[in-house]
Amino acid sequence: MPRFQVFVRWRPLSANESGEGEIKREYSENNSTISISAPPQSKTLSRRNIAWKSGSSFSGIFDANDNNKIVFDSVVSPVLSNVLQGQCCNFFAYGHSGSGKSHTIMGYNYDNSEEFGLCLAAAHHLISALKKLNTVDDGGRGDKLGIGIRMYEMRKNSAFDLLNGHRECHVREGSDGRVYIRGETEMLEDGKVRVRPITTVGCWSFEDLHRELQVGLKLRATGSSTIHDQSSRTHAVLELEIITEKLTVARDAVFERQSELVPVGKHATDVYIEEQSRGVMLNSDGKWIPNPDYQINQSRIDAAELKKGEFEKRVKEAEDYETKVFRDIASRHACIGGRLVFVDLAGSEYSDDSRTGPGPKQTPQEKQEGRQINSDLLALKEVIRATALNQTRIPFRSSPLTMVLRQHFQTSTNNHSAMILTISPSTQQFAAAMNTLKYGDLVGVASGKKRIA
Ligand SMILES: Nc1ncnc2c1ncn2[C@@H]1O[C@H](COP(=O)(O)OP(=O)(O)OP(=O)(O)O)[C@@H](O)[C@H]1O
Numbered sequence: 001m002p003r004f005q006v007f008v009r010w011r012p013l014s015a016n017e018s019g020e021g022e023i024k025r026e027y028s029e030n031n032s033t034i035s036i037s038a039p040p041q042s043k044t045l046s047r048r049n050i051a052w053k054s055g056s057s058f059s060g061i062f063d064a065n066d067n068n069k070i071v072f073d074s075v076v077s078p079v080l081s082n083v084l085q086g087q088c089c090n091f092f093a094y095g096h097s098g099s100g101k102s103h104t105i106m107g108y109n110y111d112n113s114e115e116f117g118l119c120l121a122a123a124h125h126l127i128s129a130l131k132k133l134n135t136v137d138d139g140g141r142g143d144k145l146g147i148g149i150r151m152y153e154m155r156k157n158s159a160f161d162l163l164n165g166h167r168e169c170h171v172r173e174g175s176d177g178r179v180y181i182r183g184e185t186e187m188l189e190d191g192k193v194r195v196r197p198i199t200t201v202g203c204w205s206f207e208d209l210h211r212e213l214q215v216g217l218k219l220r221a222t223g224s225s226t227i228h229d230q231s232s233r234t235h236a237v238l239e240l241e242i243i244t245e246k247l248t249v250a251r252d253a254v255f256e257r258q259s260e261l262v263p264v265g266k267h268a269t270d271v272y273i274e275e276q277s278r279g280v281m282l283n284s285d286g287k288w289i290p291n292p293d294y295q296i297n298q299s300r301i302d303a304a305e306l307k308k309g310e311f312e313k314r315v316k317e318a319e320d321y322e323t324k325v326f327r328d329i330a331s332r333h334a335c336i337g338g339r340l341v342f343v344d345l346a347g348s349e350y351s352d353d354s355r356t357g358p359g360p361k362q363t364p365q366e367k368q369e370g371r372q373i374n375s376d377l378l379a380l381k382e383v384i385r386a387t388a389l390n391q392t393r394i395p396f397r398s399s400p401l402t403m404v405l406r407q408h409f410q411t412s413t414n415n416h417s418a419m420i421l422t423i424s425p426s427t428q429q430f431a432a433a434m435n436t437l438k439y440g441d442l443v444g445v446a447s448g449k450k451r452i453a
Contacts, residue, residue: 004447006419006440007075008034011100012064015428023433025425032056034437038430038439052434057444059418061217064425068107070116071420072121076340079416083242083338086330088412090341090405092119092380093333094439095422096432097347104420105238105344106217110210119238119342120213123147126240126340127206133333143329145336146204148243151216152181153234156372157400162216162236164199171400179396179403185262198236200241202248212236233369235376235401236344239408242335250322257318261311268304275301312389341408345380346373348436376401381439383409383445384419419443 013022026035037051062071079089093101102108107117116124130145151162152169159181161167169183183196205207220236279296280288329336381398386394387409396406421440423433 004388004443006057006444006447007060007071007073007418007420008440009062009066009071009100009420009422010064011103011422013424014098017424017428021427022425023430027061028056030062032058033060033241034058036430036433036437038427052437053439054441055445057441059444068104068116068118070102070122072116072118075418075420076118076122077125080122080129080301082416083126083180083340084129084243084335085201086334086336087416088336088339088341088408090343090408090412090417092343092345092419093422094345094377094419094428095348095436096424099424099429099432099436100422101347102236104422105342106213106236107263108213119240119340120210122340122342123149123190123209123213123240124206124377125375126242127203127209130242130335133335137260138309138339142246143244143332144204145242145244145333146202148200148202148239148248149209149210149216150198150200150241151213151237152198153220154376154401154404155234155238156278156369159237159400159404160234161198161199162219163201164196166219167196169196169198171403173397173403179406181404185259192260193262195255195262196432197255200243200248200251202243202245208273233346233373235405238342239426240340240342242333242338244329244336247322247329247336249323250318250325254315254318254322257311257315261308261315264308264311268301268308271304271316283391284431308431339408339411341405341412342407345377348373348421348432348439372399375399377439380405381443381446384443388447 010025021039024037024039027033033054033056035051035053060074076089076091079087083089091105093105095101103117105117105119107115107120109115110120113121113124126147130147134144137353149163152159153162154160157171159169159171161169161183164183167183169181171179171181173179181198186194188194194400201208201212203212216238220234275296275298278294279291281291283289305406325337376399379402382395382398383402383405394409396402396409402409419440421436423429423436425433
């Protein structure tokens, strides 16, 4: 089995694509290789770019008449048992705008289970499995298992929380090497401050999850921009994690204490800077020299540092308690912490900042976003490649997208993660289809499939 699976999904022709007909496609017997060519009558394509053949890179191909359930059964369903063992599996949808990424990952039909998006179908199966585990008497420990959902979209260096009014959060690496996604510091009425992470909403039934998903998707759908829906210019990340109420409370306590540390840490820094700057002065040559009229108040600095140390200790205690709660639950339920991460990547055509296709020219801001998307998609390919090759240095820092996905990659079982390439079969989209397949081919080759010369 390849280290990271790559699937291809062709969608049906849409009503406004009937123009030049369909891209011709042929597959090898085991569906690992694809050849595409444009029909000879195609007028819009240059003669140089009318045929392409992949390497032996793919793990499966879905054709236009395969519905979401068929995709789910082949791609996601086989790994659910791993998630129920506490593992993490990542799924990416990659393709040009309108090729079917959201149709595949999020889905548009919430009433027909055959057309549930992969995330909703996965949630449905997980919740049923958790329901069975929840019927076992937990001896009053409050172990009721549920799913924590997080949903955000990545744009440049920010993540926008789709379960908290599209609030902007920033992606930062902490001094402990971990990546944090945090909102702005909020001042509360009682003078306290709060630094919110991306919201996790605990869902204890399928109806809860269904509702939350729709809340998030509505926010994602608003904000249409110039040429396309804004959704195609951002990466949407949806995480489903198996949690319990007690674990959620323990995690909230960590955030609470981290928030308390913020003003105390800031005060310690301010005191240090203030004392140091009062302790020096500029001489007549414009050089900094010790200020003879001021003795740096070291005990003031030490007192502020001491207080900061106390608050750091409180954070550490809360973190240790969270770890203890997690281990305790894990001793009874191996599934705790099991995660599915779905990423609906930005439309791949935006990665081409020299795009010359039909339609209005990109604005400077759109060009800049296009460059960021390009760098995210390249970084993702490199991370998948380095992970598949078990390299010691994985270039997670190359882009904000790979930074936030870092913990999922590090805890995932590589060969249970997959990328789905979504493609329109219209000849008008031949270049986009070829670009998508080329990207997937590189990922597939890098992930352990041998390339056919
Ligand atoms: N496999 C499919 N079967 C039927 N309809 C599909 C399929 N894939 C996509 N569609 C339809 O095509 C349209 C565009 O799909 P979708 O919104 O998923 O594209 P996208 O790649 O997410 O686009 P964007 O990048 O702009 O967000 C939608 O109306 C969707 O329902």
